[in-house]
Amino acid sequence: MSPIRSVTTAALASVVLATTLTGCQLGExxxxxxxxxxxxxxxxxGAQAPVGKAYQRALELKRDQLNASGALGGRKVELRIKDxxxxxxxxxxxxGDFGNDSSVSAIIMGGCNECAVASVRTINEKKVPTIALAPSGAITNPVAERPYVFKLAPNAADSASALASELVRRGVKKAALLHSDDDYGREGQTALSAEFAKANIKLVAAQAVKGTDTDVSQPVQALVDRKPTAMVLWTPPEQAMLAATAATEAKFKGSLYFDAAAAGELFLGSSARSAEQATLVFTQTMVIDDVIATTPAKAARRQWFRDYTARFGGYHGFSSFAADAVQLIADAELRAGGEPGRVDRDGIRDILETSQMDGLSGPIRMTPDNHSGLMPQALTTLVAQGGRWRLAG
Incomplete structure (x- = not known):
């Protein structure tokens, strides 16, 4: 920990301690x-373990930061993690187990779309506020039927709009799509088709891949055979990198474009050559070391990036969503108040529903009509250069 951060932590702890002592003296x-x-x-x-483990690292880092800061008064965040x-x-x-445990304030779910969608009924029955980190719109919509369910991940419509704008800027007229064979993948195909129609871009072909597929060469070859000038990869990170390699092997000469859900590690490793100059739509935090920290929010993102990198030796794009989920729940718990030691889940839910913050992922706004909090402005364009993602332009 740097001297400046140590002093800040100590000062904050002193304020909390002084407030506590004063409260006791006044008979509160x-x-x-x-x-x-x-x-x-x-x-x-299982198949989605790489992203799940990145979420675990992020949750534990954010827990440690909050607990060390003194910002929660005399309270501490405790994580109970299940695989x-x-x-x-x-x-x-x-x-169901978390819902039956009255000490659990809220739940954070990982990146599995099917898991979150399938759990909606249980979440509602248990009345336990839940923030999912998976991107499928079906997790939070229709909102009236999912009062306890929230989402922190890029939205398909926002990602499709950003991708289409970039393709227009590059003068692309024919594109192909490789998408995951799940709710989010199908949602992506629908959203991209609508955006392409508005932009006069022809979707020449689309192929779906299952989450368990470890060889995507055949569907990629089928797309390459249609001779698109751009290929959009709308899959989890590992499959997107497999697809980039397969495209190179298939002698694809066009450009690769990654949907936000395809963001993974900052450093591209063995796929670096195949992904070179590929475009990714994602949050700026992924490349915050390329950004001048001109606001407190950007400074906080930069510090998060450095802390995560220092502890784990690399950076995973989706880590910031997990950290923001912890922050939202902790803030809601403190604001809900109530009797010491008794969890007010309905109070936490009500506060989450109107939460606003400039998070580590970008601007987050929840409303009673929109439980998917990441704002479109959080997304920007990144490019793969020299084995890692960089800020485009």
């Missing part, structure tokens, strides 16, 4: 020291 209620318990249902094994094995049925069991 004793300070609440009960933990803020957050259940986490993550993909720590759903990338399986929707296992995820539902985990959600």
């Amino acid at each position: 209620e004793p300070q609440d020291t009960s933990p803020i318990v957050i259940g986490a249902d993550l993909e720590l094994s 759903n094995r990338s399986d929707a049925a296992e995820s539902q069991r985990n959600i």
Whole structure:
């Protein structure tokens, strides 16, 4: 920890301590020291384990930061993490267990679209506020039927709009699409088709791949055969990188474009050559070391990037969503108040529904009509250069 951050932490702790002592002297209620318990249902094994483990690292780092800061008064964040094995049925069991535990304030779910969608009924029955980190719109829509469910991830419509704008800027007239065979992938195909129609871009072909597919060469070859000038990869990160390699092997001469859900590690590793000059629509935090920190929010994102990189030796794009979810829940728990040691889930839900903050991921705004908080302005254009993602332009 740097000297400046140490001083800040100490100063904040001193303020909290002074406030506590003053409160005791004035005969106020004793300070609440009960933990803020957050259940986490993550993909720590199975097909989606790489992203799930990145979420786990981010949750634990953010927990440690909050607990060390003194910003929660006498309280601490406690994580209870369960592995759903990338399986929707296992995820539902985990959600049920968390819902039955009255000490759990809220739940954070990982990147599994099917897990979150399948758990909606259980979440509503248990009345436990839940923030999913998966991108599918079906997780939070229709909102009236999902009062306890929230989402922190890029939205398909926003990503499709940004991708189409970039293709127009590059003069692309014919594009192909490789998408995941799930709710989010189909949502992407619909959103891209609509944006392409408005932009006069022809979608010459689309291929779907299952989440468990580890060889995508055939669908990629089928797309290359249609001779598009651009190929959009709307899949999880590992499959997007496999597709980039397959496109190179198929002698694809056009440009590659990655949807936000395809963002993974900052450094591209063995896929670097195949992905060179590819375009990614994602949040600026992924490349915040390229950005001058001109605002407190940007400075906070830069510090998060540095802390994550220092602890784990690299950076994963989706980590900031997990950290923001912890922050939103902790803030809501503190604002909900209530009796010390008793969790007010309805109060937390109500506060989450109107939460606003400039988060580590970008601007976040929840409303009663929109439980998917990431604003379109959070997305920007990145480019793969020299084995890592960089800010475009």
